[in-house]
Amino acid sequence: MTKLQIDVLNNSENALSHWINKVEGLGVLVFQFYDIEPKDMRGYAIYNEKLPIIGINKKEHVNGRKFTLFHELAHLIINNEGIIISNFNKFAINYNTEELCNKIAAEILVPRETFEIKINDYDNNNEWKDNQIKSLSKYFKVSNEVILRRLLTLDKISNDFYKSKKNMNGKKNYFAFKNRSSNKKNKNSKKNTKPKITKEKKLQIILKISEKQLKL
Numbered sequence: 001m002t003k004l005q006i007d008v009l010n011n012s013e014n015a016l017s018h019w020i021n022k023v024e025g026l027g028v029l030v031f032q033f034y035d036i037e038p039k040d041m042r043g044y045a046i047y048n049e050k051l052p053i054i055g056i057n058k059k060e061h062v063n064g065r066k067f068t069l070f071h072e073l074a075h076l077i078i079n080n081e082g083i084i085i086s087n088f089n090k091f092a093i094n095y096n097t098e099e100l101c102n103k104i105a106a107e108i109l110v111p112r113e114t115f116e117i118k119i120n121d122y123d124n125n126n127e128w129k130d131n132q133i134k135s136l137s138k139y140f141k142v143s144n145e146v147i148l149r150r151l152l153t154l155d156k157i158s159n160d161f162y163k164s165k166k167n168m169n170g171k172k173n174y175f176a177f178k179n180r181s182s183n184k185k186n187k188n189s190k191k192n193t194k195p196k197i198t199k200e201k202k203l204q205i206i207l208k209i210s211e212k213q214l215k216l
Contacts, residue, residue: 012062012141019066023054023073030069032058043068045075045082052076063142070105077104102149110140110150119156128157133165 020030029051038060046053054072056065075082080097118139122132128151136147148165151157 010141012066015141016062016066016069019069023069028052028054028073028076030054030056032056032065034058038064043072045072047076047079047081061143063137067105067109067142067146070108071101074101074104103153106142106146106149106153109142110146112150112154115140115150116154119151119154128161 023030031053033055036057036059038057041057042060042064043054043056045055054069054076056068056072058065060068072082075097078097078100082098082101115136118136122128133144133147137144140147144165148157148162152159152162
């Protein structure tokens with residue numbers, strides 16, 4: 001790997017653009033949608049022989065978008081359309097398929113061999129602290145959840161430990177990313193009187209956009 005490639009991949013935004021270009025080089029259309037909250041939908045894949053499509057949520061943190069990109073690419077590879085909802089335990093389709101796609105994405109972003117070498121630096125008797133998890137997350141430029149998933153896969157943490165982090169601090173989501181792209185509304189601004197768009201309607205809009213792209 002050249003120094004230029006290393007510099008690109010060391011910046012999350014540049015890395016996302018790099019990987020999108022690589023995926024599009026495979027003949028897959030990748031675009032980012034804006035009008036749906038990540039808690040409702042993180043991404044989706046539509047398999048089509050002419051032009052397969054991946055959609056990723058622009059409102060999600062850039063590291064989360066990288067994971068979604070490869071998760072959805074895995075769906076296309078196994079020729080199975082899918083939709084990612086906000087957390088890994090709520091799937092729109094077959095759980096085993098989603099789990100496989102998660103593992104493929106995690107292996108791409110956090111290669112097992114490299115990860116095992118890195119975690120050997122921590123002599124903690126499998127008692128993982130938040131700062132250690134965040135350090136690994138920063139090193140691999142992925143979410144805390146991906147790191148915990150990798151530790152779980154390697155039997156470095158228990159399923160109970162994983163779940164405890166998921167439910168950490170009650171309402172506070174340990175896995176949540178701060179949404180840097182959304183703008184806070186002025187508290188004194190008038191209430192939006194437009195009718196609320198349902199999740200189903202938003203999905204229909206996305207699918208229509210995808211169909212238009214296929215006809216180009």
